[in-house]
Amino acid sequence: MSTGYxxxxxxxxxxxxxxxxxxxxTPGLTFLxxxxxxxxxxxxxxxxxxxxxxxxxxxxxxxxxxxAGAIVSLIFGILLLGSNLLQLSVDLFVVRMAAIWVVVIGxxxxxxxxxxxxxxxxxxxxxxxxxxxxxxxxxxxxIAVGIIGLMNPGMTAVAIGTLMGWHVVVAGINLIxxxxxx
Numbered sequence: 001m002s003t004g005y006x007x008x009x010x011x012x013x014x015x016x017x018x019x020x021x022x023x024x025x026t027p028g029l030t031f032l033x034x035x036x037x038x039x040x041x042x043x044x045x046x047x048x049x050x051x052x053x054x055x056x057x058x059x060x061x062x063x064x065x066x067x068a069g070a071i072v073s074l075i076f077g078i079l080l081l082g083s084n085l086l087q088l089s090v091d092l093f094v095v096r097m098a099a100i101w102v103v104v105i106g107x108x109x110x111x112x113x114x115x116x117x118x119x120x121x122x123x124x125x126x127x128x129x130x131x132x133x134x135x136x137x138x139x140x141x142x143i144a145v146g147i148i149g150l151m152n153p154g155m156t157a158v159a160i161g162t163l164m165g166w167h168v169v170v171a172g173i174n175l176i177x178x179x180x181x182x
Contacts, residue, residue, distance in 0.1 A: 009179035016172025020165050026160030034094055034160070035080060035087030042077030046070045082148045085087030099149030109135055 023030040049070035056062040080086050113136035120129035149156040 006084055006179045009175050011175035013172045013174075013179065016175060017169050018172075020167075020169030020172055022118060023165030023166075024162060027158045027165060028154075029161070030078055030164050031095075031157040031161035032087075032091060035090035039077045039080030039087070042073045042080065046074035046077060085094065091157070092153065094160070095153040096150070099146050099153070099156050101146075102142050102149060103146030106139045106144075109139030110141060111139075124147055151178055 047070075049066055053062050053066045053070060056066070080090065113132050116129040116132035116135060120132055123129075149159075
């Protein structure tokens with residue numbers, strides 16, 4: 001990696017860490033950007049697919065489905081970027097889906113703990129599935145957290161915004177460490 005790329009990677013990594021810290025300081029605002037981020041990515045994906053389709057068309061390999069998907073993504077992305085109401089709808093959908101996901105994972109862990117308990121008792125082993133109760137407690141806690149998230153979507157939004165902030169900070173650290181190691 002050339003020195004210029006290393007310097008650029010470090011600068012971008014520092015910028016990511018700073019923006020991640022900002023996200024951590026304002027997790028609610030970070031979460032409210034989810035609809036905008038999804039809309040932006042829909043438009044970027046559409047533009048990329050249009051160029052891909054154009055390149056394939058020039059080679060005689062294009063299909064209409066790639067272009068159709070790109071046009072649909074472009075239209076939905078523009079609509080999402082242009083409508084605060086649609087962005088809020090996406091944000092609320094993400095909050096609800098995250099909470100439901102946590103409840104479902106908790107139920108699955110609870111079911112798994114019963115299966116582990118049965119396995120433990122059937123084999124009368126001291127090693128395999130000995131701590132089935134840890135999986136059960138984990139499942140119960142996940143169900144409780146998911147239900148609380150459904151009842152208090154603001155708390156879920158802040159948690160998601162905080163996780164997004166941590167992700168950006170870690171990605172920035174990774175960018176700097178990669179440049180340093182190269």
